[in-house]
Amino acid sequence: MSSAKPSLELLRSLTEEHVLRALMDHRRLTRAEIAALTGISKPTISEGVRRLVDMGLVVDTGERSTGRGRAGSYHALSPECGTALVVSITPRGVTAESVDPFGAVVASSDVPLDRGAGAYAVTRALMTALEHVEAAEKASRTRSGGVRRRVAVVSAADPVDRGTGRLVHLPDAPFLVGDLDPRSLLAATVDGPVFVDNDVNWAARAEQAAGAGGAVEGSSDFVYLYLDEGLGCAVVSDGEVRRGHSGLAGEIAHLVTEGQHGRASRLTEVFAQLDLRRSGSTAIDVDRLRRRVADAPRGDATLAALGVAVSGVLEAVIALADPEVVVVGGGWGREEAFVDELRRRSAGLPRQVPVVPAVIDDEPQLAGARAAALAQLREIVVGTARRPPSA
Secondary structure, X not given: OOOOXXXXXXXXXXXXXXXXHHHHHHOEEEHHHHHHHHOOOHHHHHHHHHHHHHHOOEEEEEEEOOOOOOOOEEEEEOHHHOEEEEEEEEOOEEEEEXXXXXXXXXXXXXXXXOOOOOHHHHHHHHHHHHHHHHHHHHHHOOOXXXXXXXXXXXXXXXXXOOOOXXXXXXXXXXXXXXXOOHHHHHOOOOOOOXXXXXXXXXXXXXXXXXXHHHOOOOOOOEEEEEEOOOEEEEEEEOOEEOOOOOOOOOOOOOOEEEOHHHOEEEHHHHHHHOOOEOOOOOOEOHHHHHHHHOOOOOOOHHHHHHHHHHHHHHHHHHHXXXXXXXXXXXXXXXXXXXXXXXXXXXXXXXXXXXXXXOOOOOOHHHHHHHHHHHHHHHHHHHHHHHOOOOO
């Protein structure tokens, strides 16, 4: 039985994809260099480059190679490939970035927020950040016309409805933004999809790319505990973040655990019992907590209470998710004294799993969202080349 041969269109599409991905990784290349990198013949690469130039996805930079041999023209991705928008919404402020297909941040803006900012204030901060990004793009751009924004990825420090992308307010949530709808707010500035997820899930994806706390290289099954002003958990199973039916998986703040004096308490209430909340808020006072546990000796009352409460939550999470490793991140979750206490407490659990501090401590949610935006942008650019000429 003879096997079907790939069509000419498929072969052309594959060649164009190889050319685009090579240029994404190396910024500018001659056709001979692309052929050497991809293992595809020079005539085939030359024809693929010509088609991509005709499509407006690749441009001749006007530069010529030097040295021995015949000089070649350098080619690069066209500015028409567009950019990706990355947004991070936290209690401290809104960050917006424009990322190109090479992964470079070409423009960014940070707009601070006051404590207790609501949906209106967050919306204004988001619009201001976008204006600043657009102004920076225009100032650095030498060509006329606008930047084509192909995709947006949003990280929000609140639960996110999986179906609508709207933010969800849960009882006692410290960040009160109501039902903010990032998809609708960004629809006019992005001509592609808008992906929205909560900050803990994006942080877990960044940690996964970094090797899941360094304990298990490339672990595909781990739990990421995010302990900061708010409390969150991401479950990564078979390499995927499990979001749940409505997107609210991992909301651990209301899990029942052991509070002070052995009383059954919801995790979020333990911090009220320990006087570790910000005044007039359910948000954890991270600075106060870190001061109380940073140099605390073993047996310290606050450290012990935190270890008991979080290990109780961890026991439930391990029983349900069966992770290979537990990664602890967040503003106070990575504190050495706390991680040691949590390890000591979790050693007595029925099922023991290694507990390690997160590798990424500087805005992990932004790192995860940025990586996702880059991957999506590249797929969109490659997908554009796959479309028939009439599309």
